[in-house]
Amino acid sequence: MNKDIWVFIEQVQSNISGASLELLGEAVRLKSKMKNPGKIVAVIIGSQLSELIQVVSMFGAEKIYVADHRKLRLYQPDYYAAILTHLIHQEDPHILLIGATYIGSQLGPMVAIRVDTGIAAHCVELKIDDNDNLVAVVPAFGGKLLGDILCPNYRPQMASVKPGILEKPERIEVQSQIVPVDINFLSLVEPKLKPVGICCHEPKGVPLEQAEVVICGGWGVGDAEHWQMLEKIAAKLGGAVGCTRPALDEGWSQGEHTMVGTSGKSIRPNVYLGFGISGSTHHVCGMKDSKLIISVNKDEEAEIFNFSDFGLVGDIKEILPLLMQSLGIS
Amino acid sequence: MALKIVVCVKPIPDPAYYKDITIDPVTKTIQREAIPTIINPADKHAIEEALKIKEKFGGKIITLSMAPPNVIKNIHEALAMGADEAYLLTDKKFAGSDTWATSYILAKAIEKIGGIDLVITGTETGDGGTSQVPSQLGEWLKIPHLWNVIEFKIKNEKEVYLKTKIENGFMEWKCKLPMAIAVSREINTPRYTTIMGVMKAKKKPFQKLTFDDLNLDEKRIGLVNSPTQAGNLHLLDLSRKGKIIKGSKEELAQFIIDNLKAGGISVEADPIICSCEGETGNE
Numbered sequence: 186m187n188k189d190i191w192v193f194i195e196q197v198q199s200n201i202s203g204a205s206l207e208l209l210g211e212a213v214r215l216k217s218k219m220k221n222p223g224k225i226v227a228v229i230i231g232s233q234l235s236e237l238i239q240v241v242s243m244f245g246a247e248k249i250y251v252a253d254h255r256k257l258r259l260y261q262p263d264y265y266a267a268i269l270t271h272l273i274h275q276e277d278p279h280i281l282l283i284g285a286t287y288i289g290s291q292l293g294p295m296v297a298i299r300v301d302t303g304i305a306a307h308c309v310e311l312k313i314d315d316n317d318n319l320v321a322v323v324p325a326f327g328g329k330l331l332g333d334i335l336c337p338n339y340r341p342q343m344a345s346v347k348p349g350i351l352e353k354p355e356r357i358e359v360q361s362q363i364v365p366v367d368i369n370f371l372s373l374v375e376p377k378l379k380p381v382g383i384c385c386h387e388p389k390g391v392p393l394e395q396a397e398v399v400i401c402g403g404w405g406v407g408d409a410e411h412w413q414m415l416e417k418i419a420a421k422l423g424g425a426v427g428c429t430r431p432a433l434d435e436g437w438s439q440g441e442h443t444m445v446g447t448s449g450k451s452i453r454p455n456v457y458l459g460f461g462i463s464g465s466t467h468h469v470c471g472m473k474d475s476k477l478i479i480s481v482n483k484d485e486e487a488e489i490f491n492f493s494d495f496g497l498v499g500d501i502k503e504i505l506p507l508l509m510q511s512l513g514i515s
Numbered sequence: 516m517a518l519k520i521v522v523c524v525k526p527i528p529d530p531a532y533y534k535d536i537t538i539d540p541v542t543k544t545i546q547r548e549a550i551p552t553i554i555n556p557a558d559k560h561a562i563e564e565a566l567k568i569k570e571k572f573g574g575k576i577i578t579l580s581m582a583p584p585n586v587i588k589n590i591h592e593a594l595a596m597g598a599d600e601a602y603l604l605t606d607k608k609f610a611g612s613d614t615w616a617t618s619y620i621l622a623k624a625i626e627k628i629g630g631i632d633l634v635i636t637g638t639e640t641g642d643g644g645t646s647q648v649p650s651q652l653g654e655w656l657k658i659p660h661l662w663n664v665i666e667f668k669i670k671n672e673k674e675v676y677l678k679t680k681i682e683n684g685f686m687e688w689k690c691k692l693p694m695a696i697a698v699s700r701e702i703n704t705p706r707y708t709t710i711m712g713v714m715k716a717k718k719k720p721f722q723k724l725t726f727d728d729l730n731l732d733e734k735r736i737g738l739v740n741s742p743t744q745a746g747n748l749h750l751l752d753l754s755r756k757g758k759i760i761k762g763s764k765e766e767l768a769q770f771i772i773d774n775l776k777a778g779g780i781s782v783e784a785d786p787i788i789c790s791c792e793g794e795t796g797n798e
């Protein structure tokens with residue numbers, strides 16, 4: 186039995202996805218905590234992967250399995266799961282980490298059934314216990330509780346982590362062994378599901394996860410007019426706008442990808458400015474790691490104030506116009 | 516083309532009460548007894564999608580829930596929305612199942628119901644929120660499955676076209692029924708129940724199934740047999756300084772500007788001067 190830590194590498198328009206990069210960094214960290222560590226192994230599935238392999242080898246992967254074929258260009262769950270299952274059966278890894286992205290959220294649990302093991306979802310922290318086993322910390326009840334999840338009797342121990350939860354890794358050069366995967370066996374797989382197209386738009390402005398200042402608006406912002414003010418202030422500060430679910434449902438925000446919380450993004454900007462947010466655990470779970478948290482709410486008893494460095498008791502409708510004025514925004 | 520559709524509906528403790536959840540310091544168990552249950556919000560979108568499909572093509576909608584026995588109110592609500600029949604899987608042996616075991620039990624029940632064209636779930640639950648049950652259910656049933664479906668169209672006899680969400684856009688797919696889909700919140704707006712619906716709900720077929728009704732391997736279900744095991748439990752310590760700042764609107768706005776600078780954000784801002792101060796000064 187080996188102690189290898191595997192990371193499934195996902196790509197976004199030929200680049201390594203943020204989630205996979207963060208997981209590679211995490212694998213390096215976990216390995217350093219183990220008494221008898223194995224190798225860090227990356228699995229890349231797709232088409233025309235040479236550049237991606239380069240990147241992966243710069244972040245600590247000692248061995249890289251590469252399944253490179255035209256028919257793997259678009260994500261096809263049956264092919265991707267079959268390749269992972271095949272490799273797992275062959276190599277019996279100790280741990281397998283996967284991003285809780287749109288693709289990973291389907292692929293991870295699927296592979297867990299195929300290789301008959303457990304998987305911990307949406308982990309916020311990964312640890313190694315005294316037996317070199319994985320302890321995955323997962324949120325429950327919208328993040329109010331955190332529980333350790335163990336998988337003592339099945340292998341690999343699987344875990345998924347959302348993008349933005351873990352820190353971005355440092356580069357470490359290692360000699361990576363590249364192992365091409367023979368995918369001839371895929372001719373036996375006859376998927377009923379056919380991917381027929383993919384559409385990606387370039388995200389506008391600074392991505393939420395990378396912004397140094399994030400202005401979050403909640404239901405208390407009240408209307409589209411005041412939402413516009415948030416957008417303008419964020420643009421002026423070189424930051425991004427995030428939202429809560431009610432603000433999304435009202436149609437004020439730019440879309441699902443701007444929601445912060447358990448079912449949305451996890452962010453850790455230098456400054457988080459929250460307007461009209463009550464502080465439900467679902468939202469707080471996604472912003473609690475921000476360095477400085479300032480919240481404005483007209484309700485002195487608002488829950489969000491317990492999660493803030495500074496809780497400003499005031500009316501957004503009065504404060505936003507003053508901020509606009511001071512920043513010279515018309 | 517009448518379709519037989521199963522919708523997986525999970526009753527969950529109402530998220531509005533999560534902030535009050537505590538851990539018993541002695542027994543280390545979660546104290547949540549007093550919390551009422553609601554239908555998992557995402558699952559209302561699943562019911563709505565089934566209703567829309569039925570309106571167009573005809574068929575039958577069966578809800579399937581695995582939960583403790585005291586959730587009849589939630590099941591009636593699903594029936595009141597328009598589902599035709601409901602099954603509740605309830606047994607002490609099921610308690611504490613992880614997603615592996617939950618999806619296995621749900622799949623066995625779907626096999627027992629039989630002849631299903633489509634399984635619809637929500638994307639995630641509000642309490643555990645793993646998002647794993649839908650794909651695992653699809654695997655057990657050995658049918659194609661997709662997660663986070665934002666568009667679902669039945670073209671002709673059992674041929675379907677779908678869109679799923681990805682990080683910066685969407686993917687398009689073709690498939691054939693039977694399949695399983697987890698629908699996103701964006702796919703539709705769930706309808707409300709009507710008084711007529713509520714009245715009809717109580718007369719609709721409703722059946723409880725226990726361990727003995729399903730062809731299950733007892734060694735693979737429940738808390739102790741699930742592949743994942745729960746270890747220590749912690750309450751998230753989210754409390755910060757929590758310093759409350761009060762003042763005039765100008766002072767508050769100025770406070771924000773000053774702290775942006777302190778937080779390392781470069782701001783060019785004019786000082787915020789209280790307009791009323793000037794006025795009173797003139798008097």
Ligand SMILES: Cc1cc2nc3c(=O)[nH]c(=O)nc-3n(C[C@H](O)[C@H](O)[C@H](O)COP(=O)(O)OP(=O)(O)OC[C@H]3O[C@@H](n4cnc5c(N)ncnc54)[C@H](O)[C@@H]3O)c2cc1C
Pocket residue numbers: 402403404405406407428429430431432444445446447448449450460461462463464465467468471481482483484487499500501502530556639640641642
């Ligand atoms: C399964 C599930 C997943 C979820 N996931 C997420 C998630 O990822 N992210 C998320 O955000 N939510 C999520 N939610 C929703 C979450 O539970 C809360 O409902 C939501 O976060 C509350 O948003 P809010 O604070 O904007 O609105 P509210 O709770 O309505 O709060 C509005 C606040 O604004 C204040 N206010 C009103 N007017 C003014 C004014 N003029 N000036 C100052 N203050 C004002 C009020 O005092 C109040 O505190 C989820 C829910 C479920 C069930």
Ligand SMILES: Nc1ncnc2c1ncn2[C@@H]1O[C@H](COP(=O)(O)O)[C@@H](O)[C@H]1O
Pocket residue numbers: 523524525526555557558561579580581582614617635636637638639640643644645646647648649
């Ligand atoms: N106990 C259950 N009973 C019925 N459906 C469930 C159950 N658990 C999960 N589901 C379904 O699976 C979806 C995702 O749940 P989860 O994987 O727990 O986040 C939910 O939206 C439900 O449709």
